[in-house]
Amino acid sequence: MRLILAPMEGLADVYLRRLITAQGGFDRVISEFVRVVDQLLPESVFYSICPELLQGSRTDSGTPVRVQLLGNHLEALAANAQRAIALGSDGIDLNFGCPSKTVNRSQGGAVLLREPDTLYQVVKAVREALPEHITVSAKMRLGYDDTELMLDNARAIADAGATELTVHARTRAQGYAPPAHWHELARIRSAISIPLIANGDVWSPADYQACSQIAGTQDVMLGRGAIRHPDLAHRIRQNNETTLDWQRLCGLIVQFWREVRADMPEKYCAGRLKQWLNHLRVAHSGAERLWLEVRAERSTQALDRLIHNLEPDSDPVRNSSGQP
Ligand SMILES: Cc1cc2nc3c(=O)[nH]c(=O)nc-3n(C[C@H](O)[C@H](O)[C@H](O)COP(=O)(O)O)c2cc1C
The missing domain is CATH 3.20.20.70 (Aldolase class I)
Structure with missing residues (x-):
């Protein structure tokens, strides 16, 4: 195979x-x-x-x-x-x-x-x-x-x-x-x-x-x-039909965003993230929710915060206010 x-x-x-x-x-x-x-x-x-x-x-x-x-x-x-x-x-x-x-x-x-x-x-x-x-x-x-x-x-x-x-x-x-x-x-x-x-x-x-x-x-x-x-x-x-759970997928999305942000010109980053999420959302309900949030965002810094909130040790309340 x-x-x-x-x-x-x-x-x-x-x-x-x-x-x-x-x-x-x-x-x-x-x-x-x-x-x-x-x-x-x-x-x-x-x-x-x-x-x-x-x-x-x-x-x-x-x-x-x-x-x-x-x-x-x-x-x-x-x-x-x-x-x-x-x-x-x-x-x-x-x-x-x-x-x-x-x-x-x-x-x-x-x-x-x-x-x-x-x-x-x-x-x-x-x-x-x-x-x-x-x-x-x-x-x-x-x-x-x-x-x-x-x-x-x-x-x-x-x-x-x-x-x-x-x-x-x-x-x-x-x-x-x-x-x-x-x-x-x-x-x-x-x-x-x-x-x-x-x-x-x-x-x-x-x-x-x-x-x-x-x-x-x-x-x-x-x-x-x-x-x-x-x-x-x-x-x-x-031969395992059980797909990645949302927590693991969040880890991959965080990693992807970190690498894209580090390498790509800022104006392309949001598009890359939205494109992948648009595929992921077909198969993962968590990705559908995230895609709806991401789609509404205009600034890359707002996306930084959104994606940061996916990290397992992040505090969504603190991070959603934008404070470090
Ligand atoms: C966005 C996109 C870009 C593609 N670009 C290429 C390409 O550069 N070269 C190629 O041979 N096929 C390309 N394909 C076709 C894929 O390699 C593949 O043949 C097709 O998606 C069917 O396989 P799938 O149902 O597993 O996706 C592309 C497909 C998609 C969706």
Whole structure:
């Protein structure tokens, strides 16, 4: 069984990657995508999207992080893949699933699922640019508008030399609308000889069991489920359906806020907190209450006090008055 934390641009950033992998259970993380147009990007771009490169491409708890590239320019992808590997990335992942209109308009992400031959060329160019022992993985959806080219796409990626393939079990047209079509993954699994990693709508250990059984693979990538339940991978390994209690989650929220406040420009901090709470509140009633309070706050200092009050030894009466 391998459990992988999904790339989630603007959501699973370095703070949440650190926090989630610290709960245990993950074998690997894929970074947010690095968008390649037609040039070799400066090292600073890689470090800003994947700061883990500065520490051996591992999160603080030691989980390997793989840089994901998005684009279609063969030479530029090859050169940037070499750069990411030189900086220490744990292999290269290629994005063939991004549904963004802007990205698709410039022939990147899911739009390439209309052209199996382009997928083949992209994977081959990156594969040939790297030493054989370096992993080149790819991530795709079931298709663009429909699943007609699904098997052709998967075969093209495998034939071009990819080491493994992750499939988000929806087409681009299906967006994120439930359900994820896990049964289609079983068809892909039979069509290729490289390992398949199943992805889409795994929110609990029971979902993991169902997805794994239907798709025919024990390797699963967890996305929003791990944002809502940071301990999901650990619980899948224990087959434990009991999610984090509110006290423990408060500790993680306090930690997250402290790190975001220490590193990020002040104007972005509130947005980061609100975004995570907006996911957490679906699964935790305490987070729903906190989200309603946080949403109403305008100043970062007021948020500092609110979050400080979550600490187990804080005195809410004293702290809500703002006195130290
Ligand atoms: C906010 C957000 C950003 C995402 N960014 C990326 C990305 O950078 N690269 C990628 O391959 N997939 C990206 N995805 C797709 C996820 O990796 C994953 O395939 C999708 O969320 C389905 O899995 P889940 O149901 O477990 O969340 C993103 C998804 C979300 C919700």
